[in-house]
Amino acid sequence: MDINEFKANSGLMELPAELENLIHFQNNQSDNEEYSDGFGIRIDKKHGLKTWSKNIDINIENSIKYKNNG
Numbered sequence: 001m002d003i004n005e006f007k008a009n010s011g012l013m014e015l016p017a018e019l020e021n022l023i024h025f026q027n028n029q030s031d032n033e034e035y036s037d038g039f040g041i042r043i044d045k046k047h048g049l050k051t052w053s054k055n056i057d058i059n060i061e062n063s064i065k066y067k068n069n070g
Contacts, residue, residue, distance in 0.1 A: 001023060001026065001027060001033065001041065001042070001043065003015070003020060003023055003024075005043060006023065006041070006043055009043045009044065010044075019041075022035055022041060023041055026040060026041055
């Protein structure tokens with residue numbers, strides 16, 4: 001994963017050193033783009049945020065619709 005792309009996606013100018021080190025480790029030492037079995041840092045495409053609302057009832061309704069259709 002490109003650290004600059006991750007920064008741009010997250011809206012951060014700088015990342016904590018620990019996170020940069022973890023991304024570096026994931027990129028250079030691990031398999032399958034994961035730093036541990038089942039855990040990895042990925043760039044979030046933010047698809048789910050399009051339907052998010054501050055109204056909890058709408059979120060519950062959308063979650064139920066997704067569960068029933070997915």
